[in-house]
Amino acid sequence: MPSRAELKTSAKQQLKGKWGTGVLAVLIIAALNVVAGLFLQLSHVIGEIIWLVYFVLVLSVVMVSTFKLFLDVSRNKEVKAGGVFNGFKFFGRSMALYWSLILFVIIWSIPYIVFYLLTLFFIFPGAATGSMALLIPGIIFAVLAFAGLVLVVIAKYRFGQAIYIGLDNPEMPAMQCVKESDRIMKGHKGKLFVLELSFIGWAILAAIPFGIGLLWLIPYIATTNANFYQALIGKENK
Numbered sequence: 001m002p003s004r005a006e007l008k009t010s011a012k013q014q015l016k017g018k019w020g021t022g023v024l025a026v027l028i029i030a031a032l033n034v035v036a037g038l039f040l041q042l043s044h045v046i047g048e049i050i051w052l053v054y055f056v057l058v059l060s061v062v063m064v065s066t067f068k069l070f071l072d073v074s075r076n077k078e079v080k081a082g083g084v085f086n087g088f089k090f091f092g093r094s095m096a097l098y099w100s101l102i103l104f105v106i107i108w109s110i111p112y113i114v115f116y117l118l119t120l121f122f123i124f125p126g127a128a129t130g131s132m133a134l135l136i137p138g139i140i141f142a143v144l145a146f147a148g149l150v151l152v153v154i155a156k157y158r159f160g161q162a163i164y165i166g167l168d169n170p171e172m173p174a175m176q177c178v179k180e181s182d183r184i185m186k187g188h189k190g191k192l193f194v195l196e197l198s199f200i201g202w203a204i205l206a207a208i209p210f211g212i213g214l215l216w217l218i219p220y221i222a223t224t225n226a227n228f229y230q231a232l233i234g235k236e237n238k
Contacts, residue, residue: 001188001231004195011223014073022219024081025069032062057095061087064094067163067226070219074226096174097166101159104178108155112148115141157189158182164229184232192228196221 002010015022036059039051065087072079087094118141126134161181166174185192199221206213 001191002227004198007195007224007227007231008198008220010227011074011220014076014223014227015219018073018079019216019219021079021081022070022073022223023215025066025084026215026218028081028084029062029066032059060098061091061094063087064098064163064167066222068167070222071164071167071226071229073219073223074230090170093166093170093174097163097177100174100178101162104159104162105152105155109148109152112145112152115145115148119145153193154189157192158185160192161185161229161232164226168233188232192225195224195228199224 036051036054039054040047042050062084065084068086069079069083072083119138122134122138122141125131126138159178159181161184162174162178165180165184166172166177169177172180199217202217202220203214206217
């Protein structure tokens, strides 16, 4: 497995001559998210229904397309910003990959959701009344909720390679892609966590001038993550 510095250096080299494409792709995605926000400005129920349909049928497919776009960048292929819509060419496959991944993460989120709600149920009445009989269970549930949140983060890293795997193996069922991600990430979750954590400094700097720097940072991170996947499957194939 290459070092963090090597993965990042490779990403910068692969983006040479393609930064404009990456920035434009991020702008397109941002515009699509603005449209999603506009739907929520409509009348309460209708707006939420339209937003939900838009998210399920459009944004989820765009997310898969984005994985494909930056995976191609990491492989030194020619790419266009319009590639963020390429997932619609295999719409059913894109939907299956994205929502299979989300399903697994949701399942792993259940303990966090349950303990978080229990925390709210006990903490606020306990704080308002000063009742230790409510505060103590509330604190315990808060600790358990934090542990549940850790499980969610772990799930994100366990299953996060599923879309890449599905793009590389179109014949593999979506659920199997998620399981395969779990398999190849054994022993590597911490490495990816630290890799993504290493972008925090850049993220802070990029966000300062009205977030403009994120237009360049997001392609950089996405290409680096694609390189991490490439390193994983390269290790598998040795």
